[in-house]
Amino acid sequence: MRIKSVTLHIISMPLKKPFVTHLQKVEEREGIIIEVRDKEGVCGLGEGVAFSTPWYTEETVKTSHHMLKDVLIPLMNSKSFHHPEEIGKRFEAVRGNAMAKAALEMALWDLYARQKGVPLWNLIGGTREEVLAGAVVGAGSIPEMINQAEDLVKEGYQRIKLKISPGADVEIVKELRSHFPNLSLLADANSAYSLEDVPRLQALDEFDLEMIEQPLGIDDLVEHSLLQKEISTPICLDESIVTPHDMRSAIHLNSCGVVNIKLGRVGGYSSALEIYRLCREHDIKVWCGGMIEFGVSRAHNLALSTLEGFRIPGDISSSSKYWEEDIITSPIVVRNGVVDRLEGPGIGVELNRKRLSAVTQFKEDFTLDETHNKF
Ligand SMILES: [Mg+2]
Structure with missing residues (x-):
């Protein structure tokens, strides 16, 4: 799929009203927005949905960040691939960490659909x-x-x-x-x-x-x-x-x-x-x-x-x-x-860059040629 770079944005945004369950009161939502860019500049989007604390599953924003950075992005980059399904299979080599895997895999499906010029649905x-x-x-x-x-x-x-x-x-x-x-x-x-x-x-x-x-x-x-x-x-x-x-x-x-x-x-x-x-x-x-x-x-x-x-x-x-x-x-x-349903290519939405940067706490870029062979 000729991936050139991956960008992670770790963001945090207050909810309009707190969301309460018997396990947790969520007032501020952290998340990870992922951009995967190919050599032609086409960009696929994914989102890490782990919470700040492990109240829903064992994953958190911090564990997802670690998995993406140190394991999943290098694994994705360990050899070439033609379809996002291959990455779903490749990630089976890593135990657990479903939300971290999903965040990157979703971005690849979005990118693949955009490369083909069709909606992901x-x-x-x-x-x-x-x-x-x-x-x-x-x-x-x-x-x-x-x-x-x-x-x-x-x-x-x-x-x-x-x-x-x-x-x-x-x-x-x-x-x-x-x-x-x-x-x-x-x-x-x-x-x-x-x-x-x-x-x-x-x-x-x-x-x-x-x-x-x-x-x-x-x-x-x-x-x-x-x-x-x-x-x-x-x-x-x-x-x-x-x-x-x-x-x-x-x-x-x-x-x-x-x-x-x-x-x-x-x-x-x-x-x-x-x-x-x-x-x-x-x-x-x-x-x-x-x-x-x-x-x-x-x-x-x-x-x-x-x-x-x-x-x-x-x-x-x-x-x-x-x-x-x-x-x-x-x-x-x-x-x-x-x-x-959204009719544009891929998932049919684009990032509001101004809003994204206003809520971004940390941003990290990975140029894949540099991480190649590290895993
Ligand atoms: Mg439920």
């Missing part, structure tokens, strides 16, 4: 012209959560996700359901429960949730399969599905009826497309999860969500839900619960 076989958008209500008091949900419904979001944890669950879901009798609601537990909580989780069955996301351990598949036998609400796995192998195991065990596919969590497109294929083959529903991300990752999520199987609204909110000003020139906008 087209390259991966997407067909949807509009992507269905849902949004997340962070944890808070019941009136606060109802207010947040009301605002989102007014903005047209078609599905609302609630963050729940033991003691902040049945009452919240009951109130939200009675307030919005016909709204598509789902609850995300971010691993807050154990099998001892089966009665509490059974108590949620009557509220007609679309699904309950990741109730049990972050790396568990067996207990989720036991729980699914006890509750009628479909289980959606998030944190537990990192690789296609995890997905095959979840299928064997009947651990879930739904999977939230996040490019960052699964290490990029090669893995995400394989997980998607497995889900389609086995009648498991899919949707695209969010990571409180900036516009580059949002545009990648949009491309992925044009695949036919993404029938459940994803965490694809407007840039303006979190940011005063995003780092792309045309912010993502949800209208009446949908986002139009």
Whole structure:
């Protein structure tokens, strides 16, 4: 693919409002924006979605930076390649670190599509012209959560996700359901429960949730399969599905009826497309999860969500839900619960250089001829 250079921008931006889960209150979002440039000057964009601290997975912005700089960029540069899929395979030699791998792999897919002059959604076989958008209500008091949900419904979001944890669950879901009798609601537990909580989780069955996301351990598949036998609400796995192998195991065990596919969590497109294929083959529903991300990752999520199987609204909110000003020139906008797919080459967005430099804390350039043969 004739890569000439890679640039990493480590950025930090305050959220308009803090985002609260039982694990973490996110007030300031750090992230890594990656530019991969070829010899003709065409530029592909990726985004590292690890948080500042390891509350969602083990990765952080600092570990991603280390992996990119010291391992993944040199590995990418260790021999030539013709397609970004080869890099997805090559990165399998490195254990874990899915978000760091995804950040660079996503940039290469974007670059490849731009080199061909086609939208990335087209390259991966997407067909949807509009992507269905849902949004997340962070944890808070019941009136606060109802207010947040009301605002989102007014903005047209078609599905609302609630963050729940033991003691902040049945009452919240009951109130939200009675307030919005016909709204598509789902609850995300971010691993807050154990099998001892089966009665509490059974108590949620009557509220007609679309699904309950990741109730049990972050790396568990067996207990989720036991729980699914006890509750009628479909289980959606998030944190537990990192690789296609995890997905095959979840299928064997009947651990879930739904999977939230996040490019960052699964290490990029090669893995995400394989997980998607497995889900389609086995009648498991899919949707695209969010990571409180900036516009580059949002545009990648949009491309992925044009695949036919993404029938459940994803965490694809407007840039303006979190940011005063995003780092792309045309912010993502949800209208009446949908986002139009982006028609430009690659992911269809460009960097807002002024905004990017205003929020950049650290920038690093790699000229690949210099790093060649170091790995
Ligand atoms: Mg989740």
